[in-house]
Amino acid sequence: MLSITGLAKRHGPHQVLHDVTFHALPGRVTAFLGPNGAGKSSTLRILLGLDRATAGTALVDGRPYRALRDPLRTVGSMLDGPGAHRSRTARNHLSWVARAAGVPQRRVDEVLAQVGLAGAGRTRVGRFSLGMGQRLGLATALLGEPRALVLDEPVNGLDPEGIRWIRGLLRGHADAGGTVLLSSHLMGEVAGVADDVVLLAGGRVVAAGLLTDVTAGHASLEDAFFALTTTTEATR
Amino acid sequence: MSAPPARVVTAELVKLRGLPAVVGVVLGTPVVAATLAAAHAAAAAAGASAGGLALATVPYLQVATVLVGVLAAGTEHAGRQIATTLTVTPARWRHLAAQSLAVAATSALTACAGLAAALTAAAAWGPGDGVPGARSGVRPLLGALVALVLVGLLAHAVTVLTRSLVGALVATLTLLLVVSPLVAAVTEHARWLPDRAGSLLYLPGRDPVLGPVGGGLVLVAWVAAAVLAAGCASARRDV
Amino acid sequence: MSGVRTLTAEIGKLAALPAAWVAVAVATLGSLGVTVLNAAGVRDAVAAGDSAALGYTSAVEAAFSAVPLGTVGAVVLGVVAMSSEYTPNGTEAGGGRQITTTLTTTPSPWRVLVAKALAVAALVLLVAAVTVPACLAVAHQLVGDVPDVGAPHDAVARTVGTAVYWVLTALLALAVTVVTRSGLVPLVVLVVNSSMVSFSLLVGRLTPLARFLPDAAGISLFARDWEPPGGVALAPLAGGLVMAAWAVGALAAAGLVLTRRDA
Numbered sequence: 001m002l003s004i005t006g007l008a009k010r011h012g013p014h015q016v017l018h019d020v021t022f023h024a025l026p027g028r029v030t031a032f033l034g035p036n037g038a039g040k041s042s043t044l045r046i047l048l049g050l051d052r053a054t055a056g057t058a059l060v061d062g063r064p065y066r067a068l069r070d071p072l073r074t075v076g077s078m079l080d081g082p083g084a085h086r087s088r089t090a091r092n093h094l095s096w097v098a099r100a101a102g103v104p105q106r107r108v109d110e111v112l113a114q115v116g117l118a119g120a121g122r123t124r125v126g127r128f129s130l131g132m133g134q135r136l137g138l139a140t141a142l143l144g145e146p147r148a149l150v151l152d153e154p155v156n157g158l159d160p161e162g163i164r165w166i167r168g169l170l171r172g173h174a175d176a177g178g179t180v181l182l183s184s185h186l187m188g189e190v191a192g193v194a195d196d197v198v199l200l201a202g203g204r205v206v207a208a209g210l211l212t213d214v215t216a217g218h219a220s221l222e223d224a225f226f227a228l229t230t231t232t233e234a235t236r
Numbered sequence: 237m238s239a240p241p242a243r244v245v246t247a248e249l250v251k252l253r254g255l256p257a258v259v260g261v262v263l264g265t266p267v268v269a270a271t272l273a274a275a276h277a278a279a280a281a282a283g284a285s286a287g288g289l290a291l292a293t294v295p296y297l298q299v300a301t302v303l304v305g306v307l308a309a310g311t312e313h314a315g316r317q318i319a320t321t322l323t324v325t326p327a328r329w330r331h332l333a334a335q336s337l338a339v340a341a342t343s344a345l346t347a348c349a350g351l352a353a354a355l356t357a358a359a360a361w362g363p364g365d366g367v368p369g370a371r372s373g374v375r376p377l378l379g380a381l382v383a384l385v386l387v388g389l390l391a392h393a394v395t396v397l398t399r400s401l402v403g404a405l406v407a408t409l410t411l412l413l414v415v416s417p418l419v420a421a422v423t424e425h426a427r428w429l430p431d432r433a434g435s436l437l438y439l440p441g442r443d444p445v446l447g448p449v450g451g452g453l454v455l456v457a458w459v460a461a462a463v464l465a466a467g468c469a470s471a472r473r474d475v
Numbered sequence: 476m477s478g479v480r481t482l483t484a485e486i487g488k489l490a491a492l493p494a495a496w497v498a499v500a501v502a503t504l505g506s507l508g509v510t511v512l513n514a515a516g517v518r519d520a521v522a523a524g525d526s527a528a529l530g531y532t533s534a535v536e537a538a539f540s541a542v543p544l545g546t547v548g549a550v551v552l553g554v555v556a557m558s559s560e561y562t563p564n565g566t567e568a569g570g571g572r573q574i575t576t577t578l579t580t581t582p583s584p585w586r587v588l589v590a591k592a593l594a595v596a597a598l599v600l601l602v603a604a605v606t607v608p609a610c611l612a613v614a615h616q617l618v619g620d621v622p623d624v625g626a627p628h629d630a631v632a633r634t635v636g637t638a639v640y641w642v643l644t645a646l647l648a649l650a651v652t653v654v655t656r657s658g659l660v661p662l663v664v665l666v667v668n669s670s671m672v673s674f675s676l677l678v679g680r681l682t683p684l685a686r687f688l689p690d691a692a693g694i695s696l697f698a699r700d701w702e703p704p705g706g707v708a709l710a711p712l713a714g715g716l717v718m719a720a721w722a723v724g725a726l727a728a729a730g731l732v733l734t735r736r737d738a
Contacts, residue, residue, distance in 0.1 A: 049326045050319055051474035066326040075323075083320035085255065085311040092254030093320075100247035100324045140320060257659060272677065279680035295672040299663060402494050405662060406551055410501060413670035414543050418509050421540070422516035 001025055002047065002148060002181055006056035009042050015203060016042050020056070022198045022208050024181040026147070029174045031190040031211075032183040034200035035229060040183040041079065043200070044152050048077050060148065072101035076141035077150040082133045083140065086126030090117060090136050093125065094143060103144050111139040116165070130157030138166070148179040155189045167193045187222040197221070201229040241334075244325055248308075248338035258307050258342065265300040265346050266353035269293050273354035277362035287377060289358035290351055291438055294380050295413065297350045298431065301343040301388030302408050308339045309392050310401025318475055328471040332396065336389055336463065343388030347381050379437030379448060386455050387412070390430055393462035397469055427451075430458040478590070481581050485556075485594040488573075494555040495598070502548025502641075503606045506541040510610040513537035514617035521618070534618040535630050538610040542637055542697050545606055546669040549599050549641040551662065553648025556595050558658025584733035588653070592646055592726060599645045603638035629699070632711070636696030639715055643722045644669070647689055650725035654732050683707075689725075693718035 002024040009017040017039045024030035034040050045051040047058040049065035060068060060075055068074050084093035094108040112118050115135040120128070128136065134157050141149055149170070155163050170180050170193055184190045190197075197214045199207040206228045207214050211221070218224035252258045276292045277284070312318040325331040355377070395404035412431045420426035427433060427443050436443055436451025446454065489495050514537040560574040581587050611630065644665075651661045668674050668690055679685035686692060686709055694701055695714040702708060709717060 045319075045475070048319075048323050050322055065323075068326070071326055072324055077323055079319050080316055083316045085315055085317045087256050087311070088251075088254035092250065096247045096250040096254065097320065097324055099250055100244050100321075102243055275677050275681060279677075296667070299667055303663065400494075402551070402555065402658065402662065403497050405659075406494075406497065406501065406547065406666065409663070409666045409670075410505070410544070410547050413667060413672060414547055415505070415509065417671035418540065418543065419512055422513050 001061060002030075002150070002179060003059045003062075004043060004047065004056070005059075007043060007046060007053050007058060008055040009039070009046065009051070009203075010054045017046075017053075017203045020200070020203070020205055022205060024148075024179050025196070026179045027174055027177050028195040029170050029180040029182070029193050030196040030198060031194035032181060032198050032200065033185065033187065033190065033225060034183075035185060038200040038229075039203040040200055041152055042203075044077075044079065044150055044181075044183060047150060048075070048079070050079075070102055070144070072097070072103065072144035072146065074144075074146055075148045075150055076144060076146035077152075078134075078137035078141045078154060079152045081130075082125055082128070082136040084125045084136065087124060089122050089124055090128075090139075091121035093136065094139060097140055098143055101144050107143055107145075111142045114142060115139045116162075131159055131162055134158055135162070138169075147177075149173060149181070151180075151182040153184055154182055155184065155186060163189055187220070187225055191215075191221040199225065199228055241330075244330065244334040245337050247324075248335045249341065252304075252308055252338055252342050255307060255311060257311075258304060261300055261303045261307070262342065262346050262349070265297065265350040268300075269297060269350035270353040270357035272296055273357040274361045277358050280362060284362060286355055286359040286362050287373070289362050290354040291376060291380055293350065293354040294384065294435070294438060297347055297354075297380075297384055298387050298412055299409065300346050300350060301384045302391040302405070302412070304342050304346055305339050305388040305390070305392030306395045306401060306405045306408065308335055308342075309395035309399075310404060313399045314401055322475055329467050332463070332467050332470060335396075336392060339388055339392045340385050343385045344381065346388075347384035350384075351377055351380060376438040376440070379440075379452075382452065383431075383434035383437045383455065386434060386452075386459050387431065389459045390455075390462050393459065393466040396466035397462070428454060430455050433458075478586060481586055481590040482593055484580070485587075485590040486597065488559070489552070489556050489594050489598060492555055492559055494559075495552055498548040498551035498555070499598070499602055500548075501551065502545040502602050503609075505544035505548070506606050506610050507613060509541040509544055510538050510614050511617065513540050514614040517614075517618050534614040535611065535633075537618065538607070538614040539633055539637070539697055541610055542640070543669050543671075545603065545637065545641050546644050547666055548602065549645040550648045550665040550669060552599060553595055553645035554652045554658045554662050554665070556591055557649050557652035558656070558661075561656040585730050588726065588730050588733055592649060595645050595649055596642045599642045600638055603634075603641050607634045607637050633697050633699070636711055636715065640693045640696045640718070643693060643715075643718045644690065646722040647725050650722070650729040653729035687717055689718050689721035692721070 004023070005021050007017050007020040008015070020039070020043055032040055042051065046053045047065060057064070065071060065075065082093070090112065091108060094111065095105065098105055098108055112121050115138050117132065117135050117139060120132065125133065125136065134154065138154065141151065154166055158166060170182065174180050174195070191211070194211050196209065197207070197211050198205060199214065215221050215224045218227060272293045273289055276289050280289060312321055321331060322328070325334070391404065391408045394408055395401065398404045398407070416426065416429045416431050419429065420432060427446055433446060433451040433454035436446055436448050440448040443451065514534060517534065517537050560577060561572050577587055578584065611634070648661055648665050651665070652658055655661055673690065675685055675688045675691040678688065679691060692709055692714045695708045695711045708714065
């Protein structure tokens with residue numbers, strides 16, 4: 001379970017997050033939605049121990065990410081693309097990640113095949129298209145066979161086939177008892193897969209709960225999103 | 237600083253192996269070093285020893301170990317690889333120690349290859365006695381190896397601190413190759429600069445105040461200070 | 476008109492690069508720092524009456540001995556002006572390069588290259604115009620009234636020479652980077668060559684022809700009583716012209732590469 005409690009983040013005079021609280025539960029896909037600049041990535045970066053919170057906690061199964069013994073076997077993550085230097089090959093990237101994470105090398109070929117990059121292992125990351133870069137990022141997230149997946153904008157740059165594939169992947173992961181937290185600003189892509197929704201606007205949670213509850217009274221998730229986020233903007 | 241698990245050090249070595257620029261430095265250094273030693277040998281006066289001619293290439297070999305250090309840390313920040321690195325190994329000090337060890341090993345390999353190639357070329361083309369190291373002994377060459385590895389570690393720490401490949405590269409090379417000789421021309425206090433102090437490891441007796449051990453310790457102190465600053469900075473800041 | 480627009484755009488791009496400002500800082504503050512150290516050394520040696528310890532014999536020499544730092548700054552400016560065009564933006568995969576935008580906005584590669592060269596030259600000239608007189612003033616202030624060797628007009632000639640040397644160095648760096656696209660190799664080679672262990676000086680020990688190499692040829696623009704190993708230095712004007720010929724040739728070659736290569 002991923003638990004975010006009272007999270008606040010300040011960059012100089014800018015308050016990026018205000019008292020953000022929500023949970024992502026096992027067996028469920030939690031969609032983390034909000035416009036650009038709402039604070040989604042900041043929240044995920046704090047959850048993954050990359051940035052420090054000004055206040056509040058972000059815990060993985062009750063522990064901060066940095067205290068996890070083998071973090072990649074617990075949480076697989078992808079932030080903004082593959083996270084590999086462009087001059088190395090996909091296989092070299094996965095290979096060093098596997099070594100550092102204590103994951104057997106055979107997983108490298110397995111995840112390359114799983115994300116559809118089996119033929120591209122020797123290709124340099126800089127030659128990848130945006131979608132292939134996303135797939136490599138997903139491969140890195142899946143490498144340690146983690147219980148939880150934290151993905152920032154995973155459908156960005158994927159083609160329709162890729163989007164359908166990732167929906168199936170996330171659904172399957174949750175149905176097998178795993179936890180999935182994914183951020184997105186693409187409502188339509190998320191509505192089809194999410195169980196729970198957390199709506200963020202201006203660094204505040206404006207709605208959280210079952211997808212059906214949040215969309216109740218609105219024609220679609222997209223309508224609910226605009227209705228909820230614009231009222232927040234107006235009252236600020 | 238807790239000792240990093242071997243697997244994290246191995247991962248850092250695999251990472252360096254995967255960078256074409258680092259592979260280029262490791263493979264290119266012996267070629268360049270041999271050429272430079274041959275050029276020095278051709279220009280040298282009669283009686284110059286092969287060991288002495290090989291040591292004349294150390295200022296250039298510094299560039300190679302600086303590149304290893306700068307590339308190891310600089311490529312983390314060219315793009316977002318650092319996020320991957322620190323999600324896999326969240327302990328900042330542990331990661332810094334592992335990457336420093338990998339840089340030291342790669343620098344040692346590069347410096348060894350460079351010095352060996354320079355020695356061979358100097359022995360082949362030099363006017364000296366033709367027996368590598370016979371006149372100057374092996375000790376200065378080992379001293380040069382230690383100095384080169386320490387310079388690589390210094391460059392690595394500076395890059396972790398500044399997070400800029402170009403900035404750290406320019407700053408380190410300018411300090412070692414431009415500022416240091418300029419300062420040495422005007423003041424004896426230049427002996428406290430990292431490369432001047434380190435040069436006492438292979439050019440003993442060059443300085444009346446610091447000996448080889450003293451010079452080596454001054455360079456170690458520079459490296460320790462830089463690594464400490466880099467570790468504190470990376471432990472505190474957001475990625 | 477569109478030529479002016481391209482030039483303005485290139486100046487704006489250069490000024491927006493953090494590395495460009497690092498280069499300016501190295502050239503300006505670095506030169507001043509070395510000048511202060513040198514001048515203090517000269518002053519102490521004069522006070523002690525120790526003429527043998529004089530590394531640099533006068534205030535003017537103290538200032539001009541700092542030229543290599545400006546050369547490093549010029550190299551960095553020339554390299555990053557071009558290498559930034561080829562650095563992929565944002566993410567590692569699928570990132571676009573700025574050169575695509577540049578060449579779709581201004582489809583003539585020659586015009587882009589000339590505008591870039593002018594922008595780099597203008598910035599380096601500005602840096603030189605501030606740095607060299609400032610170094611001279613600081614040196615005079617610190618050293619005091621020690622008689623200078625050489626006529627006062629020589630200091631002016633050397634100041635102009637320094638500016639020309641820096642500009643030509645930056646243009647050579649720019650041209651080389653057009654060909655390599657990556658900034659790493661030209662940066663390393665040219666910074667080493669601006670240093671005391673310059674490859675050109677080493678080659679000079681083997682053949683007197685080395686004085687016609689671009690950087691060695693131009694040294695007499697700012698240095699006096701400089702003797703390259705194993706040869707006689709070119710006269711300032713001749714040396715400057717040789718270096719300028721290298722720079723023009725390199726830019727022409729770069730232009731040809733830029734027109735023939737796919738962006």
